Amino acid sequence: MNARNALLGLLLAGLSAAAVADEPAGMAFRVAKVVSMDRSETVHNDAIVLVQGGRITQIGKPGEVTIPEGFTRHEHPEAWLVPGLIDCHNHTAGTLSDLNDMIYQTNPGLNTRAAIEPENDNIKEARTGGVTSVLLIPGSGTNMSGFGTISKTGGKTPDEVIVRSPGSLKIAQSGNPEWYFGGNSRRFMNWNTRQTLLKAKAYHEAWEAFEQGETTVEPAHNPIFEDFRGLFRKEYPASVHTQAYQVLLTTVDMLSLQLGIWTVLDHCTFDAWKVGPIVAASDCWTINGPRQYQFDRTAARMIGNASGWWKNGVRKLGINTDAPVVPQRELSYQATMACWYGWQPYPALKGVTSIPAEALGVYDRVGSIEAGKDADFGIWTGNPLDPRSACLKTIVDGKVVYDAAKSIRRF
Amino acid sequence: MTRMLTLGVALLAAALPAVGQVAPERVALTGVRILPISGPAIDKGTILIERGRIAAVGEDVEVPFDARVFELDGRTVMPGLIDVHTWRGMDQPNETRPVTPQLDVYDAIDPSQLFFEDSLRLGVTAIHVMPGDNTVVGGLGRVVRPIGRTLGEMTIAPGSFLKLAVAPKGGFDRMMQMSTLREAFAKLSDELGKLAEARYEEDRKEKDEPVDVVPDEARKRGVKLIRVEDLTDETRNLLRLTGGAVTVGDETGEPLLDPLGAFVHCARAMDVAPAIQIARDNGFFDRLVLVLGPECFKAIPELKKAARPVVLVGDLTHRETDPLTGKVRETFVPRKYADAGLMFSLLPGPSSSLPERMLTYQAARCVRGGVGRDVALRAITSHPAETLGLGDQLGSIEVGRAAHLVVFTGDPLDFNSVVERVFIDGIPAYDRARDVRLQRLLSFQETNAEETPE
Numbered sequence: 001m002n003a004r005n006a007l008l009g010l011l012l013a014g015l016s017a018a019a020v021a022d023e024p025a026g027m028a029f030r031v032a033k034v035v036s037m038d039r040s041e042t043v044h045n046d047a048i049v050l051v052q053g054g055r056i057t058q059i060g061k062p063g064e065v066t067i068p069e070g071f072t073r074h075e076h077p078e079a080w081l082v083p084g085l086i087d088c089h090n091h092t093a094g095t096l097s098d099l100n101d102m103i104y105q106t107n108p109g110l111n112t113r114a115a116i117e118p119e120n121d122n123i124k125e126a127r128t129g130g131v132t133s134v135l136l137i138p139g140s141g142t143n144m145s146g147f148g149t150i151s152k153t154g155g156k157t158p159d160e161v162i163v164r165s166p167g168s169l170k171i172a173q174s175g176n177p178e179w180y181f182g183g184n185s186r187r188f189m190n191w192n193t194r195q196t197l198l199k200a201k202a203y204h205e206a207w208e209a210f211e212q213g214e215t216t217v218e219p220a221h222n223p224i225f226e227d228f229r230g231l232f233r234k235e236y237p238a239s240v241h242t243q244a245y246q247v248l249l250t251t252v253d254m255l256s257l258q259l260g261i262w263t264v265l266d267h268c269t270f271d272a273w274k275v276g277p278i279v280a281a282s283d284c285w286t287i288n289g290p291r292q293y294q295f296d297r298t299a300a301r302m303i304g305n306a307s308g309w310w311k312n313g314v315r316k317l318g319i320n321t322d323a324p325v326v327p328q329r330e331l332s333y334q335a336t337m338a339c340w341y342g343w344q345p346y347p348a349l350k351g352v353t354s355i356p357a358e359a360l361g362v363y364d365r366v367g368s369i370e371a372g373k374d375a376d377f378g379i380w381t382g383n384p385l386d387p388r389s390a391c392l393k394t395i396v397d398g399k400v401v402y403d404a405a406k407s408i409r410r411f
Numbered sequence: 412m413t414r415m416l417t418l419g420v421a422l423l424a425a426a427l428p429a430v431g432q433v434a435p436e437r438v439a440l441t442g443v444r445i446l447p448i449s450g451p452a453i454d455k456g457t458i459l460i461e462r463g464r465i466a467a468v469g470e471d472v473e474v475p476f477d478a479r480v481f482e483l484d485g486r487t488v489m490p491g492l493i494d495v496h497t498w499r500g501m502d503q504p505n506e507t508r509p510v511t512p513q514l515d516v517y518d519a520i521d522p523s524q525l526f527f528e529d530s531l532r533l534g535v536t537a538i539h540v541m542p543g544d545n546t547v548v549g550g551l552g553r554v555v556r557p558i559g560r561t562l563g564e565m566t567i568a569p570g571s572f573l574k575l576a577v578a579p580k581g582g583f584d585r586m587m588q589m590s591t592l593r594e595a596f597a598k599l600s601d602e603l604g605k606l607a608e609a610r611y612e613e614d615r616k617e618k619d620e621p622v623d624v625v626p627d628e629a630r631k632r633g634v635k636l637i638r639v640e641d642l643t644d645e646t647r648n649l650l651r652l653t654g655g656a657v658t659v660g661d662e663t664g665e666p667l668l669d670p671l672g673a674f675v676h677c678a679r680a681m682d683v684a685p686a687i688q689i690a691r692d693n694g695f696f697d698r699l700v701l702v703l704g705p706e707c708f709k710a711i712p713e714l715k716k717a718a719r720p721v722v723l724v725g726d727l728t729h730r731e732t733d734p735l736t737g738k739v740r741e742t743f744v745p746r747k748y749a750d751a752g753l754m755f756s757l758l759p760g761p762s763s764s765l766p767e768r769m770l771t772y773q774a775a776r777c778v779r780g781g782v783g784r785d786v787a788l789r790a791i792t793s794h795p796a797e798t799l800g801l802g803d804q805l806g807s808i809e810v811g812r813a814a815h816l817v818v819f820t821g822d823p824l825d826f827n828s829v830v831e832r833v834f835i836d837g838i839p840a841y842d843r844a845r846d847v848r849l850q851r852l853l854s855f856q857e858t859n860a861e862e863t864p865e
Contacts, residue, residue, distance in 0.1 A: 174502070185503040187542070187550060188511060190518035191644070246502075246521030249561060271523060278560065298525075298848060 025070035026052035027398065031081040031379065034059060037354040037368040049081055051375040054398035058371055076379050079392060082349070083368050084132025084376035085331045085384070086356040088239060088287045089266045089320035092122035092328065093136035093149065100141035102180055105189070106196040109224035110146025112136045113165045116158045118151075122324055126153045127402040129329025130378025130391040133163060133357070133366050140172035140241040142180050143193045147227050148239060150360055152376070154396030163362055164236065166227050168264065172241035173251050190250055197259055200228035236361060237262035237285070248272040248279070256282050264359045266320060269305055270294050276312020285359035288351075289320035292337040304341025306348070318355035319348065332384040345385050352384075374398075434838040435479040437461050439472075440816065442484035446823070448792050449807035458488060460814040463837035468808055479839075481818075486831060489788070489823055490807050491536025491815030492770045495756045495795035496674060496702055496722050499526045500555070504543025509580055510595050512652075513644035514550030515570055516540045520562055527557035527565075531841050532849065533769050534817035534830040537567055537805055539795075542574040544676040544702070544724075545581055547591045549574030551648065552674070554799055558840050571800060572700065573652050573671050577686040578678030589685055596693050599649040606641050607633030639668065653694040672698030672800070674722070683710035687717050700798055705729040708747040720754045720798040725761055727776055743780035745790070756795040757787075766826075775824040784824070 029051070034044040036059070048065040050058040058065055067073065091099055094117035101110055116136065117123075126134065137148030147166035155161035171193065174186050184192075206219040207229065230236055238261050242251040248265060252275065256263040263284045269291040279286055288306045296303045309317050319335045321328055335348040357367025365374050375398035382389040394402035438460040445453040445468060457472035458465060467473075474480060498504035501519040520540055530538055538557060542549030551570030559565035579588040608626055611633030615622045622629060642650065647668065654670035673695050675686045683701065690699040701707075701714070705725045714721065729742045748755040757774060760767025767773065770791040777787035796806025804813050814837040821828035833841035843849065 178502075182507050183503075184508075185501070185506055186519035187501070187514040187516060188506050188508070191514050194518075195644075244521075245523035246519070249522070250518065253561070274523060275560075 026050060026057070026068065026072070027074060027375075027395075027400075028065075028067040028071045029074045029076065029081055029379065030062065031076050031079050033079075034081045034369050035083070035349065036370065037083050037350060038370045039368075046077075047081070049369065049377075051395070051398045054375055056369060056371055056373050056375050059369060074379070074393070076392065078381075080380045080382060080384070080389075081369065082130065082378050082380055082384055083353040084366065084378060084394070084396065085130050085352045086133045086360075086367060087126075087131060087320050087323065087328060087331050087352070088135045088264060088318065088356045088359055089289065090126075090134035090136055090323045090328060091139055091325075092120065092126075092134075092323050093117065093151075094120060096324070099139040100145055101138070102141045105142055105177070105181060105184065105192050106144035107142055107146055108144055108196055108200060108228065110138060111166060111227065112138055112146065112149045113158070113162070116149060116151060116161070118155050118157060118161045122328060123153050126323070126328035127394045127396070128391060128404075128407070129327075129331055129333075130380065130384060130394050131328055131331055132376035132378070132394065132396045133362070134323070134328065135167045135239065135356075135360060137168065137170040137239055140170075140176040143172055143177045143189050144196055145170045145172065150362060152396050153394075154399060154401035163365065164360075166230060166236055167360065168237045168239040169228070169231050170241070171238050171251075171255070174247045175243050176241065186246070186250070190254065194254055194259075197228075197255075197261075200225045201232055201259065204229045204232040231261060234262045237264045237359070239264045239266050241266055243267045243272055244270045245272055245274055248275045252278060252282050252284055256284050262361075267291075267322070268309065271296070271303075273303070273305055273308025273312060273314075276309050276314050279309075280313035280315070285316045285318070285355070286314050287318040287320050287356065287359060288338070289334050290322040290326045292319075292334060293341045302341065304338060304343060306338035306351070307342030310343055310347065315347075316355065316359065317347065318351040318359060320356075332389075333387060336385045336387050339385060345383065349383075349385055434463060434836070437466075437475050437478035438814070438834065438837055438839070439474045439478040439480045440488060440818070440834075441474065441480060441482050442486075443818070444485075444487040445808060446487060446489040446788065447808035448490055448788055449809055455484075458808065458814075458816065460816075460834070460837045463814055465808060465810055465812050465814050468810060481832070481839075483818055483832075487819045487822055487828070488808070488816050489819070490792045490812075491805065491817055491833065491835065492534045492791050493756075493795035493799070493805060494530060494535050494538045494759060494770070495798055496539055496541050496724070496758055498541060498543040500524050500538065500540045505545040505549065505580075506542075509547040509583070509591055511542075511546070511550050512548045512573060512595070512648040514542070516542065516551065516553050517562055517569070520553065520555065520565070522560055522562065522565055527555075528848070529768070531557040531833055532830060532846065533771075534819070534823075534833060535770065536815040536817070536833060536835045536840075537796075537799075537801075539572075539799055541572070541674055544576055544578065544678075546574060546576050547580055547583075547588060548595050548649075549576065551671075554801065556835050556840075558835055558838070567804075568799070568801060571669070571671060572698075573648060573673045574676070575673045575686075575689075576676040577682040577689070578676050578704070585681075585685075589689075592689060595649065596653070596689075599646060599653070602643075602646045603634070603637065603650065604630040606637045606646075607631070609633070610636035610638075610641070654698065670698060671695070672700060674700045674702050676702045676704075676724075677707055677710075678704040679706045680709035683707055683713050687713065687719075705744050708742065708744050711747055711751050711753075714748075714753060715751050718753070720756070720794070721748065722756045722758060722795075722798065723748070724758055727757075727760075727773065727780070745777045745787075746781045749777070749782040749786050754794050754797065755790055756798055757790045771823045771828075772826070775826065778824060787824070 029049045034047045036042045093112045094115040098115035135150050138145035148168045149165045150163040150167035151161045203225040209215050240251045242248045255261045265286045268288045294303045321331050335352050354367040357363040378391045379393040380389050392404050440458045445456050456470045459467040539554050541552035553570050554568040555565040608629045611629040651668050651671040690696040699719045701721045731740045774787040774791050793806035796802045816834040818832040819828045831843045
C-alpha cells in the first residue's frame with residue numbers, strides 16, 4: 001500500500017471514529033440464519049450478530065452472546081443475515097457523462113476517484129438490494145479507460161466511502177473500443193494495449209531499480225504511469241472487459257500469463273466459457289455478467305454462462321450487473337438467473353459476496369460475516385437468490401443505510 | 412442442462428479436436444491409393460507415421476505391431492491442402508490506418524471460429540492467415556493448423572511474411588499508395604540512422620572521446636552499435652523485411668533477426684512492375700510472393716522474368732467486354748501461369764459459392780481449363796508449401812515430412828469424393844463419421860424429406 005492509501009486509511013479511521021461518537025453504543029441482530037461465507041463456510045442458525053464501531057464484534061447463539069447494555073436490538077428471528085453483496089463491475093460512480101473520457105485508444109492516466117458522487121440515485125438504489133461494496137470503473141469506450149475505485153454504498157463523502165483507490169485498472173480488450181478512431185481491429189488494439197502496458201511496466205521497473213539502489217540515475221516522474229506501479233506490484237488487479245472466445249483467450253495470455261498482472265475477467269459472456277480449462281489453470285478471477293445466457297446457434301440451445309464456466313472447472317467465479325446496464329440492486333437476481341441456467345445456489349451466493357471480495361483483494365475487510373470485519377450486511381426475508389426474497393435492511397460500516405420499513409419505495 | 416452441456420462440449424470437441432491428448436506414437440494407413448505429389452501415384456500402399464512424421468511410404472511397408480492401424484481400402488490419400496493466403500479466422504481483415512508493420516495476426520486469430528472447422532472438414536491442414544488486401548503495409552501473418560484451443564497449439568510457423576499492397580487501399584490512388592509505401596521504407600532508413608547516431612555518440616561519451624565527425628559519418632559508424640532492443644516493432648519488422656541491408660547485432664556483427672518475406676497484393680497487371688521494383692529496391696526480392704488479381708495474367712512476361720511464386724486471388728476466369736463491339740472475351744487465368752511455367756498457388760474462391768470454397772474444386776476447374784492434373788494438384792499442396800518456405804515440411808507425402816494427410820473416398824478431383832479423415836502431425840484430427848455438425852446438417856435434410864407429404 002502506498003503512502004496515499006495509508007493516509008486515506010488513517011483519514012477513514014478518523015472519520016468512522018468521529019461518526020461512532022454520535023451513534024448508539026452498538027447494534028445486535030437476532031436472525032434465523034447467518035450465511036457467513038468465512039473460510040470454513042460456517043452457517044450459524046438462530047444467531048445473534050453484534051456490531052460496534054462499524055465492525056462485527058461477535059457472532060453466536062442467543063444463549064451464548066451477551067448483548068451489552070445500550071445496544072440497539074434488531075429482532076428478525078425469521079430472517080437471513082447475509083454478507084453485503086459486492087459487485088466488481090459498476091459504472092455508477094457519478095453521472096453517466098463521466099463514464100468514458102475518450103481521448104486516446106488507451107488512456108492510462110485516468111481515475112474514477114475524480115468522478116465519485118456518493119449518495120447518487122444509482123448508489124441509493126444499490127442499497128435496496130443489499131449491495132454494500134462496488135468497484136466503480138470507467139467504461140469500455142477505449143482499450144484502457146483508467147483506474148477504478150472500490151467504494152461502499154453508504155457514506156456522504158468520497159473519503160468516507162472509498163475502500164481502496166486505485167481499486168483496479170480498467171482494460172477493455174475488445175468488443176466496444178474498436179468503434180473508437182473509426183474501426184481498429186483486434187490486431188491493432190491488442191498490440192496497442194500491450195505497448196501501453198509494456199511502457200508502464202518499464203516505468204515501474206526503472207523506479208524499482210532506482211529505489212533498490214541498482215542505479216543512481218533517478219527516472220523521470222510520469223504521473224500517467226504512477227498508478228501502474230501498484231498494478232505491477234500486484235497490490236490491485238486489472239478489471240478486463242472481455243467476452244468472446246478469442247478475446248478472453250487474449251486477456252489470459254497477454255495480461256495474466258505474459259505480463260503477470262493480477263487479472264479479473266469481467267463479462268466472460270457469449271462462448272467464452274469454452275476457455276474454461278485454460279482459465280482454471282491460470283490465476284485469473286472470472287466475474288460473469290450482465291448476460292447470464294448465450295444462445296448457442298450450433299447447439300440450438302440456451303447455454304448458461306456461469307454454468308458453462310463452473311462445469312469447465314472454473315471455481316474463482318462470481319457474478320456482476322455492469323450497473324446501470326442491469327440495476328445494481330438486482331445483483332442477487334443476476335445470481336438467480338445464473339442458477340436458473342444451470343449453476344448452483346451456494347456457489348452463486350459466494351459469487352456475489354466472498355468471491356468478488358477476494359477477486360479485488362478486499363476480503364480482509366468485506367465479503368463475509370466474521371468478528372473484526374466491516375459490519376456490511378443485508379437482512380433478508382430468506383435466501384437472497386430466491387426472487388421472492390426481499391432485503392429488509394442494509395447495513396454499511398455498522399450503520400443502517402436502508403430500512404424497507406421506513407423507506408418510501410423509490411425504485 | 413447436463414444434456415445441453417454434453418452436446419455443447421461434443422460440438423466443441425468436433426470443432427477443436429484432441430490436441431491436448433497425446434497422438435498415437437505410430438499410425439498406419441493401409442490399403443490406400445497414395446498421391447504423394449512429389450512422385451508417381453501408388454495404387455495400393457501403406458503410409459506409416461511415427462511421432463507425427465511420415466516414417467515410410469510404399470507398397471510393402473511393414474506395420475509395427477503397436478501402430479494404430481486405419482484400414483482404408485479403396486480410399487485415396489493426398490497431402491493436406493494448404494490455404495496460402497486468407498484473412499479469415501480473424502475479426503476483420505484490415506486496419507483503417509495504412510502502415511502497420513508492427514501488427515501480428517497473433518493478436519486477432521480466433522481458434523473458435525467456424526472457419527477453421529470448415530477448413531478441416533474440406534481437407535485443409537495448414538492456413539496462412541494474413542492481413543487483408545486493403546492496406547499499404549499490413550503486418551505479419553502466421554501459418555496455423557485448423558486445430559487447437561490456443562494460438563500456441565495451432566501455430567505451425569510464426570510470421571515470416573509481411574503483407575504489402577501495391578494496389579491502392581480504399582481512398583488512395585496508385586500514386587498515393589506508392590508514395591506511402593516508399594515513405595515507410597524512407598522512414599525506416601531515417602529511424603535506423605537516428606539510432607546509429609545516438610549509439611555512436613553514447614559510445615564516444617563512454618570512452619571519453621569527443622564526437623568529431625559529421626552526423627552522416629556518425630550514422631555510418633554507429634550502425635554496428637544498434638541493439639535489437641532499440642528497435643520498435645515497426646522498425647524491427649521493416650528491417651527484417653529488408654533482410655540485413657543493415658547489420659543489426661552484437662559486437663561481432665552476428666545478425667540477430669530472421670529476415671522476413673512479403674506477400675504483395677497486385678490487383679491489376681499495372682501493379683506488377685511496381686511490386687517487383689519495390690522489392691528489388693528494398694532487398695526482399697528473393698523473398699517476394701506476388702498475390703495477383705485475375706487481370707494480372709497480362710503481366711506474365713514481367714512475372715516470367717522475375718520467376719517469383721505467385722498466388723491467384725479472385726475469380727479464376729477473367730472476363731472483358733470490348734467497349735466498341737460489346738464482345739465478351741474470357742480467359743481461364745491459371746492456364747496462362749501454367750503455360751508460362753510459373754509456380755502458382757490456388758486459393759478458395761472469393762465468392763460465397765459453396766464449391767469454390769473447396770481447393771479441390773478449384774484444382775478440378777484447372778484440369779477442365781487445360782492445366783495438367785499434376786500441376787493442378789501441386790497448386791493446392793506443394794506450391795503453397797514451397798511459397799511459404801515450408802516445402803521441406805508440408806505439401807507432399809515423403810519420408811520425414813510432417814504427417815498432414817487427407818483421406819478422400821475417391822479421387823480428390825472427383826466431385827463425388829468427400830473428405831473422410833484428416834491427419835495433422837499424425838493426430839487423427841477429423842473423422843467424417845464423428846462430425847457432429849455435419850451429421851446435424853445431414854439429418855436435418857433427412858427429417859425434412861420425411862415430412863414431405865405423400
